[in-house]
Amino acid sequence: MHMPDVVVGSGVVITRGSRVAISASDFTIPEGKITAIIGPNGSGKSTLLHAIAGLLPISSGNLSVLGATPELSQSRISYVLQYTTVPAGTPLTVAEAVAMGRYPSLGFLGRPTQQDRAKVTAAMERLEITDLSKRHLTELSGGQRQRVYVAQGVAQDHSMLLLDEPLTGLDINSAKTIDAIIHDEPTRGCSVVLTTHDLEEARAADHVILTSGRVVAFGPPDQVLTTENLTNAYGLGALHDNPSNHHPLDEHHDDGHTH
Numbered sequence: 001m002h003m004p005d006v007v008v009g010s011g012v013v014i015t016r017g018s019r020v021a022i023s024a025s026d027f028t029i030p031e032g033k034i035t036a037i038i039g040p041n042g043s044g045k046s047t048l049l050h051a052i053a054g055l056l057p058i059s060s061g062n063l064s065v066l067g068a069t070p071e072l073s074q075s076r077i078s079y080v081l082q083y084t085t086v087p088a089g090t091p092l093t094v095a096e097a098v099a100m101g102r103y104p105s106l107g108f109l110g111r112p113t114q115q116d117r118a119k120v121t122a123a124m125e126r127l128e129i130t131d132l133s134k135r136h137l138t139e140l141s142g143g144q145r146q147r148v149y150v151a152q153g154v155a156q157d158h159s160m161l162l163l164d165e166p167l168t169g170l171d172i173n174s175a176k177t178i179d180a181i182i183h184d185e186p187t188r189g190c191s192v193v194l195t196t197h198d199l200e201e202a203r204a205a206d207h208v209i210l211t212s213g214r215v216v217a218f219g220p221p222d223q224v225l226t227t228e229n230l231t232n233a234y235g236l237g238a239l240h241d242n243p244s245n246h247h248p249l250d251e252h253h254d255d256g257h258t259h
């Protein structure tokens with residue numbers, strides 16, 4: 001049975017300032033699956049994620065998210081940024097930071113209900129940060145802090161979870177914990193979209209969007225991550241690199257033809 005698509009883009013163009021970050025592109029994102037957006041640095045991965053989140057308007061084309069415009073769907077989207085900086089000296093505890101995920105549901109001058117508190121507790125348990133609840137964010141390691149932000153994201157009511165390079169630069173324990181959440185969310189009916197520069201991470205997803213200033217290809221990993229498409233996205237140099245420079249694209253050559 002074909003699941004409906006939660007995101008449909010046709011002829012989408014996204015500019016940042018005077019620069020075209022994504023030229024006219026078509027793509028879809030299936031419901032209840034893990035979608036990885038992959039491409040070289042500066043290829044428009046985060047730009048595409050920002051547009052889906054409704055934080056960056058598209059310049060032309062059509063972009064439907066959860067059956068509406070991205071802006072109208074924002075209340076159903078939980079977005080975890082790659083780098084969320086906490087100003088030094090901000091006295092924010094882990095529990096308080098995770099509870100901020102409930103703010104959109106509270107309404108004007110809303111007080112957290114028992115259900116809100118239960119969702120915060122459950123999110124902290126899922127990200128294995130319950131023991132850190134009273135610690136200040138500034139006292140945490142980078143990996144611990146990233147788990148707090150993901151917990152804040154899952155504590156929020158959401159149909160889609162967007163993550164910008166969620167596993168980059170993390171200790172192995174934090175990476176495994178967040179990876180488990182990524183694979184658990186679809187079992188709860190949530191669609192997950194993440195950006196990555198890691199080919200193995202993209203291969204583990206259900207659906208892939210390959211970017212290089214435009215969407216080069218989208219679909220199942222084995223159809224998208226072919227030698228031909230990767231050469232297209234990364235340039236010939238990436239596939240014929242100096243042998244001493246190990247490159248992720250040196251692995252998994254298939255029978256595709258390189259142009």
